Amino acid sequence: MLEPILIDVASLNLPALLPMAILVVGALAVICADLAVKGLNRSFLTMITVLFIILDFGAVIGYTGPARGFFDVLLVDGIAIIAQVIILVASALFLPLSLSHRHFREFRMAEFYALFMFMIVGFQCMVVSDNLILIFIGLETSSLALYTLIALHNRAKAFEAAIKYFTMGALAAGFYGMSALIFYALTGSVEIYQIEKVLMARHFEPLIGVLAATVFMLGALGFKLSLVPSHTWTPDVYEGSSAPLAGYMSVVPKIAGFVVAMRLFEMLVSSGVVWVEHILYAAVVLTMTLANLTALVQEDVKRMLAFSSISHAGFMMAAILIGTTQANTALFLYWTLFMFTNLGAFTMLWIVRHRKNLWDERYQHPYTKFSGLVKIMPTTATIMGIFMFALAGMPPFSVFWGKLYLISAAINSEFIFLAVIIALNSAIAVYYYMKLVIYMFLKEPVTADAKLYATNASTPLKVIVGVAVIFTIFAIVFVEPLLTVITKYVIASGF
Amino acid sequence: MEHILSLLVFFPAMAGLLGFLVAKESIRAYGISVSAIEFFLSIILWIGYDSTNAGYQFVEYYPFISSYGMSYYLGVDGISLFLVILSTFITMIALIALSIEKEIKNLIISVLFLEMTMVGVFVILDVIWFYAFWELSLVPMLYIIGAWGSVNRMYAAIKFFLYTFAGSVLMLVGILYMGFLYHEATGIWSFALPDWYLLQVPFETQLWLFGAFFLAFAIKVPMFPFHTWLPYAHGQAPTIGSIILAAVLLKMGSYGFVRFSLPLFPDASVYFLIPVAVICIIMVIYAAMIAYAQKDMKQVIAYSSISHMGIVVLGTFAMNAEGITGSIFLMLSHGIVSGALFMLVGVIYDRRHTKLMSDFGGLASVMPNFATIYGIMLMASVGLPLSIGFVGEFLSLVGFYRISWVMTLLAGTGIILGAVYMLVLYKKSFFGEVVHAENKTLKDLNAKELTALIPLVALVAILGIYPKPVLSVIDMSVQKMLVLMDQKAVLQETKELLFKANTIGGTN
């Protein structure tokens, strides 16, 4: 004879669940609409999705309730909110890239948009929770959706990319589970804050257990954040998937991963377990440097950008390693600025995308494709150049300010060596960004036919590029307000 | 008038943007007029400059990332005033002499952007912004060298860009660390140079920071052994590129020494005085010898500017008003003279499409005016009294004599070796019989070239005979800076050396 369980609805704090709920509803709605009405135009679907994202955005912004909710598995703190904002903005900006001039099969299917929304839900779950289970679910939801989205691109390379990504993802999931298991076994809880409490009380004994758990977690997150040596999927997947998706992947999943990493590693780094710090240090340096070095020798711009995004992720891990408020602020600032720049860069690639690989039998965007572009399409070349300079951290463009703030964070907490390494890396990095600029501005064009470069251009794309350019050039203007907001939230959530 | 500095910095950029709308036929006229306006603005700046006040003038201050102490902070003092004027002047002259037809529009627009960065570097007082302009100045130069250069231009452009960029990233770290120190000391963030001037840095830290800044400046100057990008850059760059590079961009480095290294890290500067001086002497002699060995006229001048910059830096590290004032004046004179020399090489290159001295000979009889102006510039470059070249060189050497007479003697050999390679160059290409038939029909300077060159010649004479108005302005600010150094020095030895360096008499 069971007692009826009484749960006060207020204590569930459902509004905390609202953002995810909205998108789930949206996803279902899109599918149903597709069932009801045949042949919905992609523009309709895109815009509906964007609208739902905006609703979600509103819910995220609007929510300022008590931190925990829904059986206390949700933790809506400052970084969660910032992260969600970044995720949603990025999604809202990347999705309209579907409205390109040429038609692609996936964008005509309602499932694409449904999956897209589910993926966002997954990311949100990752960031708004400190419950390992929910994080796991979020991780898997988003990943599975993402695999499918990639595969939807329906090119041989896309399948290969999807399979590689999927398989490694499965392995990563295994690692995650293992790490969660060990933590659970050590502490009897799957709530990060509980785990932290217990471990603190026990001074992280048995240390080996903790370390093992950390190692597995590093493996799992390292895959998401593409840290060396789990980064190998990144270039292939980027190359295989369509430019918009690649750009999206370079920004959103990572930010979600960073939030999780923050929640987990902050505790370990601050715990004073030097081992973790050293390992992280090594991982950071390796990731930055190796990715940069490999990027030097790429022939394809998309692959180059993939490697560059790996090294950028390395910078971000540095922020987590440093772990001060300023560092975490720097992380979000950097990522916001990076998002806009990368958005621009990948959109440009999307615009110059041509049906056939005219320039190289394998690559879509080999450097040679861009040679002498300034003589064919000056504006395009200039814009692309600006994005490249921005990514290279050339002042006063966007990413420079993030890098500045990050290095300063490193210095202010006496990580001088790290700061120097970051600086040197950006010196190396400048070469491969310059390479594109040099091809565009200094080489002679291979073809005079401007049309080849504009086959996929359309008004929405141009608008998005415009937005990206404005943000990239006038980043200075946004840095100050961004800093204030981010700092406020980061401090609020005690990082 | 109070916003004239902002105007000076951003007017060329604005003009550059609008330049996209100007038709290709008239873009050259557009560029010249813009640079002329800019030049007159800078002259107005000089007129408005209060020469009795050693501090910063026309200051503009707007905080823009106040939470992190960044601000938009402009100001000009005796040290930077004339470098600003030099930049605008040289840009104007270079544009007047411009003889390129290919894609001239992009060229002129990038030159205008370059002008913005140059002026910006010299008038900006917020260090982050300084870094920004410093780095930005590379981009247009990269384009100019890479797009309008000769055969091997890609390599030269990339080398120039990467080398200088790599050099300056460490400076960024240094800057941020400096900001951190300031925050530690005062509890507030600031990247304003005048604020930093008030900060006393512990000795060991100074050494590290000096190093971080030194690399950037040394590569820009360029100091031995970081100089190898320069010959390539000059060898490949178009005339206008070489002119601006030699006349202004190199000065950014030496300006950095005066503006940052000395006042921010007085003890470190004194500590590293001798090593730096040794490098300078190597530059002077070594570069002069290499210049002698060259077969290409332009390379001779390229290496000669390394040699001269050696004296500039030497004068800067003389730690006394004579030397530093002299080195700043030498920056100006070298800017004018080397600019003119590169322009002259360009003139002959346009006619013969070769720069090898062996292809010339006897030019003096074919192109007398050309030969005359070349000779004047040559004499200015070897530092003949009453020419602009003498004043700076003399003062720099006088200044450094106080530090070490042996080193001054060694550096002084520069005036001998300078005469050697320059006179040999002149003899090879201007004297003797006209051996090559195609040289017999060469045209002498045309009106355009004369309009570009005459002002330079006039300056060489005027500033050589009456440099006082310039010197006194520089001198005042320099003395102020020396006082500052003395106050900031943490070591007794530093104070003693500064005292010794600035007083007459006593043992030597």
Place this chain on the structure above:
Amino acid sequence: MENYLYTALFAPLASSLFVALFAARPKMLFTGIVASLLIAISMIASFVLLIDVNTYGPLHVSMMDWISAGNLEIPFGFVVDEVSVIMMVTVTLVSTIVHIYSIGYMDHDKSFNRFFSYLSAFVFSMMILVMSDNFVGLFIGWEGVGLCSWLLIGFWYHKHSASWAANEAFIMNRIADLGMLMGLFLIYWSVGSFQYDEFFASLKTMDSTLLATIGLFLFIGAMGKSAQFPLHTWLADAMEGPTPVSALIHAATMVTAGVYLVIRCGELYTLIPDVGFAIASLGAFVALFAASMALVNNDLKRIIAYSTLSQLGYMFVAAGLGAYWIALFHLMTHAFFKSLLFLGAGNVMHAMHDELNIKKMGGLYGSMKATAILMSVASVALAGIYPFAGFFSKDKILEVAFNEGAYFLWFALFIGAGLTAFYSFRLVMLVFFGEKEYEKYGIHPHEAQPFVIYALLPLGLLAIVSGFLEHTFEGFVTRLLAQYEIHIEHGTEALLIAATLGIALSGIAFAVYMYRRGGFPKSWEERFCYKLLSNQYYIPKLYELYIMRPFSALANFAWQKIDTKVVDLTVDLIAKMVYSTGEKSRKMQSGNLSDMLRWMVVGMIGLLILAFVYRPMV
């Protein structure tokens, strides 16, 4: 009076600038005339100033500030005192004559105008040199005359040898100038000013080593300009320039600037007799050394150049031993007869169609008497025969040497006097008397235009009479310069004079005797010492071999080996290294899924192992 000063100073500049306007044009006679007139005006002004100084004493004006930085203040200041006014008069006088002479001499030259522009510019620099009241001002003139001599030696720039000689002159002077600059710096840092008066005023307070250093540095500068050993080779080569230039610059004025400097700093050198003695010894050595080279040379102008060199040696002996006024006196008289000699040589050259080898002349007396007489007069003066100018000045120098007890120097000078007499008359004999060799070469010599000869007359006159001004001169200049008494009892003095005259006369006699009967036998030319002398002691060769060649070799090495092979290559290597590591790390990206998975797992296991083995202290 200032107006006269400025006139004297700026008339030559005006002339130079005015003529420069026509530099590129073909010959215009008026340029020469205008130039000569302006120089003449300058000369008149100088004479006025001479009288003025004589009556009212020195004149000191400060025109404007030039350089000022830190404690340093350099004005354009000019002083006309007993020494500088003498120099001014000498310089302008000779210059005027040379200008007028040049109108004739450069008659057929297409760069007539350019020549006068340069010549006047030289006069201007020389005036700055002698008139300025501070060391840097002197240095301006110093470099200015250097520049002009470069321009004028290389005047016929199409001749390789000319431009080469010009560069050599300029560079050698630069070497010396560096020494001088060092001296100036030292002066500045010990006195705080470059003004003569302030420097001399504070001499007392400085210790002798400091003074000695200053003195040496300044003298190094003087060595360059006055072509003292070992920086002497440029002077002989400088004869590539037009003859009037040799007369004005490389005989009368510029080369004496070094002597002028030493005289000017007399107060300094009196305090450091050792340095003075060193200078004197070097002077004596050069006097002999140069004279010996003149003995065998066959080049008309080079012979005279060497004699100039040896006379400069005489002057340095006097100056070094503290007899400044005597040095100045010899400087003046020498200017007169030496320029006369050169100008005469110029006439001969014209007559011989620029043939310089005296072996190919001879018997020119018939066709050009005036020149022959003038040159003979000059030679006699040079040889120092009573009552010609040379006698008074040169004998004094010997007496000084004797008086100082420097018998060795005296002996050197004594021999020198003999040699001087010999080579001067060897020249006269070979050129004007004996066989008419030139007929073999089908040359028909002719006397120069009359006005040229008339222009030379004043010099001839001075060469004869100026000696008698000795006492007035002494009285005048010793107001400023140190007094110098010779206290040798009359007997010895008379003996000395007699001896000097004797050796000079015998030198002349020997020359006349030998060259009346066809000179020395050919066999002599095979002798070692003859070769040694005719090759100038092989010194130019040594410089060529051990300085110039190694320098250019080293330069090439520095460029091709060090700069490109070491420095630059290192830079590129670093870049290449980074790039190649990129290539290597690329292998990691095999694209094979199993490899990717292995990387992950291996990384994981590696970390686990690390967790076991590596435990840094917490």
Place this chain on the structure above:
Amino acid sequence: MITLTHYFILTGILFSIGLVGVMRRTNLLMLFFSTEILLNAINVGFVAVSKYYNDLSGQLFAFFIIAVAASEVAVGLGLLILWYKRNGSVDLNSLQMMKG
């Protein structure tokens, strides 16, 4: 008597088997099986631990893992079939278009 340790050992063994399989297998299908083994190994561990603590969240986790595993299989097989249709093999050495 079976203690928690035994369960851990079992987990460890299964996990290692999974890892080895992941590394060794070149057949995609087998590869997916190995990943399943990994996950199931973890399940075992979770259930055991949750029993040990008398805490349900472990089993909760296990259930979610099962669910996730199922959906993974769905997606994975989908991809596999796509790939097979395209170039009739499930050997993962066949997907090497992209490298470098």
